[in-house]
Amino acid sequence: MTQDELKALVGQAALQYVTPGDIVGVGTGSTVNKFIEALASLKDRIAGAVSSSEASTARLKALGIAVFEANAVGELSVYIDGADEIDGQGHMVKGGGAALTREKIVAAQSRRFVCIADESKLVTRLGAFPVPVEVIPMATARLVRQFASLGGQAVVRLKDGAPLVTDNGQHILDVTGLQIADPLAFESQVNQWPGVVTVGVFAHQKAGVCLLGTPHGVKTLSFEGS
Ligand code: 5RP
Numbered sequence: 001m002t003q004d005e006l007k008a009l010v011g012q013a014a015l016q017y018v019t020p021g022d023i024v025g026v027g028t029g030s031t032v033n034k035f036i037e038a039l040a041s042l043k044d045r046i047a048g049a050v051s052s053s054e055a056s057t058a059r060l061k062a063l064g065i066a067v068f069e070a071n072a073v074g075e076l077s078v079y080i081d082g083a084d085e086i087d088g089q090g091h092m093v094k095g096g097g098a099a100l101t102r103e104k105i106v107a108a109q110s111r112r113f114v115c116i117a118d119e120s121k122l123v124t125r126l127g128a129f130p131v132p133v134e135v136i137p138m139a140t141a142r143l144v145r146q147f148a149s150l151g152g153q154a155v156v157r158l159k160d161g162a163p164l165v166t167d168n169g170q171h172i173l174d175v176t177g178l179q180i181a182d183p184l185a186f187e188s189q190v191n192q193w194p195g196v197v198t199v200g201v202f203a204h205q206k207a208g209v210c211l212l213g214t215p216h217g218v219k220t221l222s223f224e225g226s
Contacts, residue, residue, distance in 0.1 A: 001213075001215050003118050003120070004030075005213075006118035006119070006213030006214070006215075007030060007031040007034045007116075007118055007213060008034045008037075009213045009217070009218055010031065010034070010035075010116040010117065010118070010211045010212070010213040010218055011031060011032070011033075011034025011035035011036075011037065011038050011116060012034070012035075012038045013116070013211045013218045014035050014038070014080045014114055014116050014211060015035075015038055015039065015041075015042060017078050017080065017112070017114045017209070018039070018042060018046060018078065018080075019077050019078070020042075020045045020046065021045070021046065021047060022046060022047060022076070022077050022078070023046070023047045023048050023049060023050060023068055023073050023076055024039065024046055024048075024049045024050075024076065024077075024078060024079075024080065025049070025050050025052070025076045025078060025079030025080065025081075025106040025107070025109065025110045026039075026049045026050065026051050026052065026056050026060060026079075026080060026081075026106075027052050027056065027079065027080060027081020027082060027099070027103055027106070028052050028053040028055060028056050028081065028082075028097045028099035028102075028103060029081070029082040029096065029097045029099075030082070031082035031116050031117060031118070032056060032080065032081055032082050032116070033056075033059060034116075035080055035116060036056065036059050036060055036063065036065075037063070039060075039063075039065060040063040040064070040065065043063065043064050043065050046065070047066070048065060048066030048067060048068050049065050049066070049067050049068070050067070050068050050069075050070050050073060050076060050106055050109070051067050051102075051106075052081065052099050052102040052103040052105075052106045053097070053099040053102055053103075053167055054167050055097070055099070056099075070105060070106060070109060075109060075110070075111060076106070076109055076110040076111070077110070077111055077112065078110055078111065078112045078113075078114055079106050079107045079109075079110035079112070079113050079114070080114045080116060081094070081103055081107070081113070081114075081115065081116070082094075082115065082116055082117055082121075083115050083117050083121050083202075083207070083210075084096040084121065084129040084132075084200075085121055085123045085126050085127075085128065085129045086115055086117060086121050086122055086123070086207060086210055087122075087123055087124065087125065087126055087183070088122075088124065088221075089183075089206065089223060089226060090113075090115070090206040090207040090208065090210065090221070090223030090226070091126060091183040091184075091201065091202065091203045091206050092115060092126075092201070092202040092203075092206065092207060093126050093127070093129050093131055093132075093200055093201060093202075094132070094200050094202050095131075095132030095133075095134070095172070095198075095200030096129070096132065098132065098134075098157070098164060098166050098167075098172050099166075099167065100132055100134055100198050100199075100200045101134050101166070101168055101170075101197055101198040102167060102168070103202075104198055104202065104205055107202065107205040108205055112208045112209065112224075113202075113205060113206065113207045113208050113209075114207070114208065114209045114210075114211065115207035115209070115210040115211070116210075116211050116213075117210060117211075117212055117213070118212070118213040119212050119213060119214045119219075121212075122210075122212060125180065125181070126180040126183055126201065127178045127179060127180040130174035130175055130176045131152075131174070131175045131176075131178055131180075131199070131200050131201060132157070132172050132173070132174055132175075132200035133154070133172065133173045133174075133175060133190065133196060133198070133199050133200060134166055134168065134170050134171070134172055134196075134197040134198045134200075135170060135171055135172070135173055135195050135196055135197060136170055136171075136195045136197060137163070137170065137171050138195070139193075139194060139195020139196075140156060140171060140173065140195075142195065143173060143193060143195055143196065144173065146193055147173070147175050147178075150178060151177055151178065151179065152175040152176065152177045152178045153175065153176050153177050154173040154174070154175045155173065155174055156171055156172070156173060157171070157172040157173070157174050168197065170197050180201065183201050183203035183206075184203040184204065186199075186201055186203070187199055187201040187202075187203045187204055188204075206223060207223055208222070208223055208224045209221065209222050209223070209224065210223070
C-alpha cells in the first residue's frame with residue numbers, strides 16, 4: 001500500500017469517532033484531507049466542524065460542511081488530526097503544516113484527540129522530525145539562541161524565499177537536534193519563553209487514541225487513562 005492509501009485508510013476509519021449531531025474538531029494536513037473527504041459522506045448527519053486552519057476551512061466549506069468559529073461553540077466531543085511524530089504514550093510533534101497553534105487550541109477544546117497517521121509517524125522518542133515553534137517575529141534571533149542553549153539548531157521556515165507567515169500572522173522556527181526525553185517538561189519549558197506562541201510538542205494535549213495505517217490494516221493505539 002502507498003503512503004497515500006494508508007492515509008485514506010485511517011481517514012475513513014476516523015469516522016467511527018464522529019457522533020451524529022455533533023460539531024467535529026478538524027485538524028490540518030494531507031492525512032486530515034483524507035478524513036475531510038470521508039466526512040463529506042456524513043455531512044447531513046453532523047452539525048458541522050471547527051477547523052484548525054484556513055486550508056482545512058476552505059476544504060470543509062467546498063464539500064458543504066458548515067464551519068463554526070471556536071468561540072461560537074462549547075466543548076467538542078472529538079478532535080481529529082494528523083501528526084509528524086507520535087510516541088508510545090500519545091505525545092506528538094505537530095506543525096509540519098504550520099497550523100500548530102490553532103491545532104492546539106481546538107485540541108484543548110475537545111474531550112478526545114484522535115490522531116490519524118501512517119505507521120512511519122510512530123517513534124520511540126520525539127525529536128527526529130524538526131520541532132516547529134510558532135514565534136513572534138521580533139523574538140526570533142533570541143529564541144534561536146535559546147534553542148542553541150538546549151543543543152538545538154533553529155531555522156526560520158521559508159516560503160518562496162521569505163519567512164512563512166502563519167494563519168495568525170507569525171513565523172515558524174524549525175528546530176533540529178533536540179533531545180526530548182520528557183515531552184511534558186519540554187513543552188512547559190519552551191512555552192514560557194517570551195515570544196513563543198506555541199511549541200509543536202503536544203504532550204499536554206496528547207492523543208487519546210491513534211489510528212495507525214499499516215499494510216495489514218488500521219492498528220488502534222489507546223492512550224486514554226495513561
Ligand atoms: C499540520 C500538522 C499535521 O497534522 C502534520 O504535519 C501531519 O501532516 P500530514 O498528515 O500531511 O503528514 O501538524 O500543522
